[in-house]
Amino acid sequence: MEQKMLKGPGKLLDAQGNLTQAGWAPQQVLDCNLENSHFYKLKFLQGMRTKVWDYYAVTTPTHFFSFTISDIGYLGMVFAYVIEFATGKYEEQTLTIPFAAGVSIPRNSTEGESVYVGGGKTLRFKVEGEKRTLFVRWPGFGKTTLNAELEFTVPANHESMVVVIPIKDKRFYYNRKINCMPANGWVEYQDKKYAIDPETSLGNLDWGRGVWEYESYWVWSSASGFLEDKRKIGLNLGFGFGDTSAATENCFILDGKVQKLGIIDYKYSNLDFKAPWTMTCPNGRLDLVFTPFFERVAKTDLKVLRSEVHQMFGKYNGTVVTDDGKKIVIKDLIGWSEEHNAKW
Numbered sequence: 001m002e003q004k005m006l007k008g009p010g011k012l013l014d015a016q017g018n019l020t021q022a023g024w025a026p027q028q029v030l031d032c033n034l035e036n037s038h039f040y041k042l043k044f045l046q047g048m049r050t051k052v053w054d055y056y057a058v059t060t061p062t063h064f065f066s067f068t069i070s071d072i073g074y075l076g077m078v079f080a081y082v083i084e085f086a087t088g089k090y091e092e093q094t095l096t097i098p099f100a101a102g103v104s105i106p107r108n109s110t111e112g113e114s115v116y117v118g119g120g121k122t123l124r125f126k127v128e129g130e131k132r133t134l135f136v137r138w139p140g141f142g143k144t145t146l147n148a149e150l151e152f153t154v155p156a157n158h159e160s161m162v163v164v165i166p167i168k169d170k171r172f173y174y175n176r177k178i179n180c181m182p183a184n185g186w187v188e189y190q191d192k193k194y195a196i197d198p199e200t201s202l203g204n205l206d207w208g209r210g211v212w213e214y215e216s217y218w219v220w221s222s223a224s225g226f227l228e229d230k231r232k233i234g235l236n237l238g239f240g241f242g243d244t245s246a247a248t249e250n251c252f253i254l255d256g257k258v259q260k261l262g263i264i265d266y267k268y269s270n271l272d273f274k275a276p277w278t279m280t281c282p283n284g285r286l287d288l289v290f291t292p293f294f295e296r297v298a299k300t301d302l303k304v305l306r307s308e309v310h311q312m313f314g315k316y317n318g319t320v321v322t323d324d325g326k327k328i329v330i331k332d333l334i335g336w337s338e339e340h341n342a343k344w
């Protein structure tokens with residue numbers, strides 16, 4: 001399939017609320033002017049269908065740490081979770097905040113600060129030039145306290161997966177995924193302070209802005225790690241929502257450069273998420289087996305809002321082929337694959 005490149009700079013939406021383009025790019029090139037959304041006659045109702053979030057994560061040799069600030073229109077959802085790979089110990093806390101009080105999220109991925117302050121808890125995600133900093137103070141995180149101060153480095157030439165995907169009736173998803181961000185700093189959890197070293201730890205960003213249908217479904221696979229020769233390798237694969245005829249979000253990232261892929265064939269069982277998953281490209285550019293070792297299940301049922309996520313953590317093994325035809329062997333790359341069903 002042909003993958004259409006987004007052209008910019010420009011606006012995401014025109015004055016009538018229509019997408020100006022659909023496709024992909026290695027950087028954000030369209031201004032996220034959600035204020036131009038126009039799909040209900042009553043303007044004040046449109047914010048109820050608008051969903052925005054910043055999801056940061058860092059994969060270390062021993063742990064996965066994740067922090068999210070989101071506003072789904074009528075609620076703020078702020079959550080964090082920690083997974084210890086060796087033992088499977090896991091802790092997750094979610095704050096559900098009516099009308100997103102205390103939540104502030106900037107319009108674009110290239111600058112600004114996402115903030116939540118409330119109930120003695122503070123999360124601040126700041127973008128300034130090539131640096132992305134996370135500041136977290138979460139007392140009462142389970143039976144402990146979760147604190148973090150992290151810095152991710154994203155040079156100007158570091159490529160990412162940016163997609164604009166129509167979801168019919170003036171609905172759409174505008175998404176930027178940044179893989180393999182060198183991470184520095186520390187996380188304090190369960191009375192231990194974990195040093196985060198860029199030589200061994202890499203960060204991810206899932207930056208999402210969109211107007212969704214009430215019922216949504218997707219599968220997302222991702223990883224950020226190192227090859228045996230120490231080059232950085234990232235994966236971003238998925239399917240399940242919207243019209244991807246202009247572009248998929250499928251790619252792998254090698255030393256900061258996106259290697260674009262088309263359709264991916266997935267095989268997995270939602271009756272047994274712990275069984276191996278396979279992901280292949282019909283043209284042979286990707287051939288992976290994902291073997292889970294941990295299942296994170298996150299369920300929310302607030303009547304108007306229902307969500308169920310099965311996020312599997314495991315190891316990827318197989319091969320990918322670069323744009324210039326070189327075969328890369330992936331061995332025991334830690335990452336995740338998830339299935340998400342939502343009514344929101």
